[in-house]
Amino acid sequence: MSQPKMRLGIKEIPRPDQWLLFSLQHLCAMFGATVLVPFLVDMSPATALLSSGLGTLAFILVTKGQVPAYLGSSFAFIAPIIAAQGLGGTEGAMIGSFFAGLVYGIVALVIKAAGTDWITKVLPPIVVGPVIMVIGLSLATTAIGNAMYLPGTPVGEEPVYSLVHIATASVTLAVAVIATMYFKGFLNLIPILLGLIAGYVFALWQGLIDLSPIREAPWFSSPELLVPFVTYTPSLNWAIVAIMAPVALVTLAEHTGQLMVLSKVAGKNFLEKPGMHRTVMGDGIATMIAASIGGPPNTTYGENVGVVAITRVFSVFVVGGAAVLAIAFSFIGKIAALISSIPEAVMGGISILLFGIIASAGVRMLIDNSVDMGEKRNMVIASIILVIGIGGATVRFSDTFEIAGMSLATIIGLILHGILPNRSVSYGKKQIFDSES
Template sequence: MKQPKMRLGIQEIPRADQWLLFSLQHLCAMFGATVLVPFLIDMSPATALLSSGLGTLAFILITKGQVPAYLGSSFAFIAPILSAQAIGGTEGAMIGSFFAGIIYGVVALIIKAAGTNWITKLLPPIVVGPVIMVIGLSLATTAVDNAMYLPGTDEYSLVHIVTAGITLGVAVIATMYVKGFLNLIPILLGLIAGYVFALTQGLIDLSPIREADWFAVPELIIPFYTYDPSLNWAIIAIMAPVALVTLAEHTGQLMVLSKISGKNFLQKPGMHRTVMGDGIATIIAASIGGPPNTTYGENVGVIAITRVFSVFVIAGAAVLAITFSFIGKVAALISSIPEAVMGGISIMLFGIIASAGIRMLVDNKLDMGEKRNMVIASIILVVGIGGATVRFSDTFEIAGMSLATIIGLVLHAVLPNKNVSYGEQNMFEENPEQH
């Protein structure tokens, strides 16, 4: 690969003043999205920050400090976690997240033994694209409800919809028209604007922030300490298959990083290490009560613009996230964000996720006029967004996105003329088989 100009190389240690500034940039880039996930699934934002920081440090260690990637809360797991919570509470969702991390580990071992080409064959764009669309669209009602109604009711509120509109508007303007670093944090800018407007409308009670301690241990959910874990196969069936979707997301982020850095991370340190890093980060999160982790596009964007590739900068951002998680006033501030503000920003975020699925189909130039492609995409979308469920017993069912993913993989395996479902995908053209 052509070697690009780097302001700081992957193994370079920056000056102390630059180190803090560059790490803060990464923290700002991931902050809005990472704390939005726990807010939507009723988990502690402070715990999400802690698990994000710890997961990133684990990723850096596992990849031998050769991949400058930051890990944050995964949006792909929002709907499955909500379903898992309905069955077995937050503790049950953590067990499901743990097994999703185990799936990552198994995949990493297979990649180590067999290389990466099988992933392309298993996860064609005609399956992954519509599943990514399901991730965003299945959450659409959550975003709109938060934006339109008084919290916990179905009572329409004009103040709330205006607050959501201002939040969304600022995020859109920042995305489209703001230049430089601020263009990388449109989510955070939208949250700030919406929060300030909500303050003027009396939607925020600041007393919990004033009363919060400066130092506070995050709300940890630890197996065998705060609860006795038990297997629930229904929850595992809901959450574990999501790892296949995030695996495709992970691969895409890794390819982008490889392109902008001029290094083939799929080959060195190897995709088996990066996938294992994602898996260990998700297991760490599940062990302390945080949402599953994945590599973050926002932070890849920061690297692309600043040309700062140093893993020490990424590690610094992780340490800052861990530090913030123990500042009680920060956790109280995040918890005070009104649902209307979160609803406004979610409208754009969930739509962007769905659009990413469409982009996958377009980028790979899939012919949607082909009957095979139409059948697979249509069934995945309706099953996933409709929330279809196959219930085998009172304790075991496969539902929503997990069911849609499985059906998509089965259809791809059994329907004829497979070659039309790959389009022009050649994800690993520069990555020879690893043995």
């Protein structure tokens, strides 16, 4: 790979004034998406920030400070967390998240022993692409529901349509789109944050926000932690494990793609050095740390890869600085209260864009790998994955064990890939591990 011009190398330490600004920039890039996940699954945003910072620092240690990647809350786990909460509460979802982290660790050990070629064979683009689409599209009703209806509707009752909420969501979405398409420089790096700010101001004008909790919140407070054997006694529910653990295989594909992009941007093959086994292990440890304190699972963030690509600042010290800032912010009570005060309509508006981008990433995977959707085999696999995943199909083995939604769609997709003839057409013409792509 050719070496790009770097403003700061991977191991370079910036000047203190630059360090703070560069780290704040990374924090802004991940902030909106990282706090959106806990908001949607009724978890603590402050805990998500804390687990994000701790997970990123753990990732840097595991990868020997050689990969400038930031880890934040994973969107792939939103639907599984909601399903797991229905079976065993948030505590049960944390146990499921911990097992997902273990899956990462097992995969990392296999990669260490066998290399990376097998991943392409096990997770072909025709399976991974539609599954990524399912991640975004299965959350579409959540985004639209938050954008259209009054919050707090009791289960079983018809939600109340609200034109004010529609307007708030529209303002939020419009500003995020305008910032993405037309803003330049630093403002172009934070369209999600700008959309949230604009939507928040509009919602405040419309009387949708109560500022009293922010005024009453202390400046310094501890995040709401869920620590096994300290705040609760964990119990194993295999149904929850079956829902959440397989998601690690889906996020593994996302992780791989982002690692390849970062490798190309930096002019270094991170798959070889420090090795993909270390980056996957870093993701796994970060997810287990999050599960151990009550935060959502973590994954490498494409938003921060974009920051690195645009600024040419590759320093892991900058990324580490952003992690430290995230940890510090998690202990500021007024910031946690401010985040919690964001109306559902604002989150709904921004979710329309974010969830759509996730679904579009699945389409892009098929295009980038030149998968021929005119082939009957590919059309059958993609169609079945999409309908099963988006439709929320469930296979229930007992009252305590079922496989549903995205996990079921992934498993069926892999089975179809294994048994249908003409397997070669499902890999496309361009392999995901082609380092020169």
